[in-house]
Amino acid sequence: MLHLSSWMTTLPMMLIGMVGIILVIGVIVLAVMLLNQVTRRK
Template sequence: MLELNLLSWETTLPILLIGMLGIFLVISVIVLAVTLLGKFTK
């Protein structure tokens, strides 16, 4: 059971990190787009 958990952590941790990075990138792109639109419309 312990070996299974360690192996699953080794495989899921990179996927989790990539997912968090992707979400962070998407949010930053949306914020950038909103700020740029706000500057252009004023």
């Protein structure tokens, strides 16, 4: 059974959590790319 009132209160929290996870993954990917550029063998 779906309770619309609880869905509407938890949806913004879930959205904030998902955005936070995506941002953290993006920072990790950028850090790895930067480290690959800095430590590349010539």
